[in-house]
Amino acid sequence: MKPRHFLTLLDLNPSELKQVIERAVELKALRKQDSEDKTLPGKVLGMIFEKSSTRTRVSFEAGMAQMGGSALFLSSNDTQLGRGEPIADSARVLSRMVDIVMIRTFGHDIVETFAQHSTVPVINALTDDYHPCQLLADMQTYWEHRGDIAGKTVSWVGDGNNMCQSYINAARQFDFKLNIACPEGFEPDSELMALNKQRIELFRDPKQAVANSDLVVTDTWASMGQEEEKLAREKAFTGYQVNEELMSLANSDALMMHCLPAYRGLEVSETILDQDDSVVWDEAENRLHAQKALMEFLLAQH
Numbered sequence: 638m639k640p641r642h643f644l645t646l647l648d649l650n651p652s653e654l655k656q657v658i659e660r661a662v663e664l665k666a667l668r669k670q671d672s673e674d675k676t677l678p679g680k681v682l683g684m685i686f687e688k689s690s691t692r693t694r695v696s697f698e699a700g701m702a703q704m705g706g707s708a709l710f711l712s713s714n715d716t717q718l719g720r721g722e723p724i725a726d727s728a729r730v731l732s733r734m735v736d737i738v739m740i741r742t743f744g745h746d747i748v749e750t751f752a753q754h755s756t757v758p759v760i761n762a763l764t765d766d767y768h769p770c771q772l773l774a775d776m777q778t779y780w781e782h783r784g785d786i787a788g789k790t791v792s793w794v795g796d797g798n799n800m801c802q803s804y805i806n807a808a809r810q811f812d813f814k815l816n817i818a819c820p821e822g823f824e825p826d827s828e829l830m831a832l833n834k835q836r837i838e839l840f841r842d843p844k845q846a847v848a849n850s851d852l853v854v855t856d857t858w859a860s861m862g863q864e865e866e867k868l869a870r871e872k873a874f875t876g877y878q879v880n881e882e883l884m885s886l887a888n889s890d891a892l893m894m895h896c897l898p899a900y901r902g903l904e905v906s907e908t909i910l911d912q913d914d915s916v917v918w919d920e921a922e923n924r925l926h927a928q929k930a931l932m933e934f935l936l937a938q939h
């Protein structure tokens with residue numbers, strides 16, 4: 638049987654996504670009561686990292702250990718991937734040895750190629766185009782604080798990057814409206830926007846975008862791989878900071894999220910992450926619970 642993969646949010650249908658999030662909430666509660674089961678005994682997760690990570694690595698590795706399995710950290714610097722072994726060959730070999738694989742890399746085509754040649758489930762742990770695991774955590778966090786996100790308005794303020802594009806997919810799968818405020822030249826993929834045009838609205842003024850919003854989300858202005866553009870981007874994104882003033886224009890019970898790492902003084906003010914409307918620490922914690930639920934789901938299908 639062909640394995641199920643999680644390369645974008647579209648790989649699970651809306652009811653499967655809901656099921657994963659409900660299970661994540663349950664796993665979180667079990668962990669707090671100290672009564673979680675080891676539901677994946679002996680399973681091995683291969684974790685391929687071609688970019689840096691704190692949350693993703695720790696949440697997958699700790700999650701696997703908590704479920705009775707184990708995880709292997711595979712950096713491209715120390716494997717043959719870094720010396721040019723083809724992705725397809727690496728996928729064929731690794732998937733004969735481990736039960737599930739997660740990959741953080743640059744081009745989205747790399748995870749697609751890996752998945753195509755893998756005999757075990759593959760999870761996208763961030764590419765230049767998408768970061769779907771983060772959206773599972775974000776949707777879990779919204780649910781825990783405010784209930785169903787269906788019919789709500791979410792504002793994305795900043796770069797039309799991998800996180801923004803994942804929010805476009807989330808708008809479709811979780812049925813919300815998405816306002817995107819970004820400077821000219823930093824829009825998300827035009828085809829993706831066209832496909833979802835009935836759900837998204839593009840703004841140049843963040844203040845207009847956040848009006849009537851239930852959730853305001855931002856991310857770094859310079860993603861991994863764009864380090865050389867950092868200064869030019871800081872200039873281009875002037876006026877796009879999510880701060881107390883901007884949050885005051887959203888609905889009074891609006892939440893604020895950021896996938897982290899955050900750069901205080903740039904895309905967020907020095908203090909906004911510590912305000913009551915910010916749920917960024919829950920959002921980070923939920924990576925653990927949501928990915929445990931995701932791995933259970935994918936391995937149960939396998």
Ligand code: CP
Binds near residue numbers: 692693694763898
């Ligand atoms: N949000 C996120 O994916 O964080 P890391 O880069 O630390 O994994």
Ligand code: NVA
Binds near residue numbers: 763896
């Ligand atoms: N957009 C950011 C997210 C980091 C978790 C990046 O790709 O670097």
